[in-house]
Amino acid sequence: MAETWNKKEREKKKRQNKKEKAEKKAERKENAKSGQSLDDMMAYIDENGNLSSVPPDPRKKVTVKLEDIEIGVPKHEPINPEDLIRTGVITHFNHEKGYGFIKDLESQESVFVHINSLKEPVNESNKVTFEVEMGPKGANAINVQLVK
16 A cells, blocks of 8 residues: 555654654753752742742731631621711701702712601701612612701
């Protein structure tokens, strides 16, 4: 059975690739640094997270207490009810439609108020205290009372 020209070319390429691979392997062995000490092979991470060949300065060491590490949800601290009560001024109130807006004096944001959330009747520019509740369309004022 006679070999075709294509088959001879493929075998020739295979031999050439094997020869090149063996030469590269021999070159790597010659240039390899054998017998490096452990200190030469060590790598350190500096305070910025970069690899370095110099060990970190022990004076810059930061100690972290085990109790300070929080994994997951942080501990829930009880909310003071007085922090939820805000004060504001009624900027607009439509008695016919039964809604209006309160401008929070602390954050200067406008909060929607419905007539059902009022404890007593109010007018525009009245100073009131209220609590904020998040509704489907945003912040709503509830438990609205006039400041006396």
